[in-house]
Amino acid sequence: MKKQYQNTLKRSEGFTLIELMIVVAIIGILAGLATTQYQRFIAKGQVSEAASLLGGAKSIVEFEAAQNDTFPTNAQLAPLGIRTSGTYIDLIESNDADKTLTATFRTTNTSSLIRGKTLVFQRDLDGSWTCKITPSTIQDNLLPKVCEL
Numbered sequence: 001m002k003k004q005y006q007n008t009l010k011r012s013e014g015f016t017l018i019e020l021m022i023v024v025a026i027i028g029i030l031a032g033l034a035t036t037q038y039q040r041f042i043a044k045g046q047v048s049e050a051a052s053l054l055g056g057a058k059s060i061v062e063f064e065a066a067q068n069d070t071f072p073t074n075a076q077l078a079p080l081g082i083r084t085s086g087t088y089i090d091l092i093e094s095n096d097a098d099k100t101l102t103a104t105f106r107t108t109n110t111s112s113l114i115r116g117k118t119l120v121f122q123r124d125l126d127g128s129w130t131c132k133i134t135p136s137t138i139q140d141n142l143l144p145k146v147c148e149l
Helices: 002-009 017-068
Strands: 089-095 100-105 118-123 129-132
Touching: 017 089, 017 100, 017 118
Parallel strands: none
Antiparallel strands: 089 100, 100 118, 118 129
């Protein structure tokens, strides 16, 4: 009877190395997934700054187009009250030929997913604005709602 009691104790001493390795592997996989999602979340927040700045610029450019029948040049953006940079935006540029406003992200202090990339809004002939996916270099899953097809 004594020997049977000793066998029971040996079976319940603790976890095996394999069990511990499986738990560590599962935690590692979950941490990897969470880090990727967190990076994407940060990048989306930074892209929303570009959409916000371009949205404000659109209304001023639209007013300028209605009043003077012109699309402002880069030099005219700041005097019109358009913010040409932000926390994550290095520069907002205007292109009269294409009727576009382009926001370029900073190469420092931004997510590696958008560093140095651009977001482009274009004014159509009827005065409507579209987010140009083609010249934009940002991944589709990071684009703001106004750019979704």
